Amino acid sequence: MSMIPLTTRGAERLKQELQRLKSVDRHAVIQAIAEARAQGDLSENAEYEAAKDKQGFIEGRILEIEGKLAAAKVIDPASLADNAGGRVVFGATVDLEEEESGKALTYQIVGEDEADLKLSLISIGSPIARALIGKRVGDVAEVQAPGGVRSYEITGVRYV
Incomplete structure (x- = not known):
């Protein structure tokens, strides 16, 4: 991956988003999946599918941000x-x-x-x-x- 230029403000925003995804959003979607599972049959459970899709998005965004921060050249x-x-x-x-x-x-x-x-x-x-x-x-x-x-x-x- 090539170097990604970021201002200090931009790097801080990405770090804050990553923190929120890991500490708030990830836990909320795990809870939503657990609640949907408790409803029974998962094959036709729209809430379960939606929660799994959201979980995939969150995990993908976490990986994306971590990759960007790892490749970032922070410039003040x-x-x-x-x-x-x-x-x-x-x-x-x-x-x-x-x-x-x-x-x-x-x-x-x-x-x-x-x-x-x-x-x-x-x-x-x-x-x-x-x-x-x-x-x-x-x-x-x-x-x-x-x-x-x-x-x-x-x-x-x-x-x-």
């Missing part, structure tokens, strides 16, 4: 300020101005599991993040969007 964005030299790198928060509309935007470049556009967190693998990586304040990034090419001027780069 605040520690990047000295080494990044003002460039856009993983973990950076980037202030942009869309050249056509003049609209101001702010995004933080994060790992795949952390991305949430509603919170202005974009994945390192997204087209806009790929266009921004390596650029500096004043540079223009061109992004191929479904509606055509969009240009964004970088107005600020922060490591928070």
Whole structure:
């Protein structure tokens, strides 16, 4: 498995989810299976099947998170300020101005599991993040969007 970049916040969220899955969700589904078994015939027991399906999902998610955390390279964005030299790198928060509309935007470049556009967190693998990586304040990034090419001027780069 290749290295998976995560911010410290993203790694902490995965650890919290793993803890919840192991200590709360796993025990709840075991209890649901036991209750469904107590109802008798398992061959036509919908509650039993649903609980077993949920158990499979939980166990699969636990394995997935454990694998991601084992392969994670946790990066603290605040520690990047000295080494990044003002460039856009993983973990950076980037202030942009869309050249056509003049609209101001702010995004933080994060790992795949952390991305949430509603919170202005974009994945390192997204087209806009790929266009921004390596650029500096004043540079223009061109992004191929479904509606055509969009240009964004970088107005600020922060490591928070």
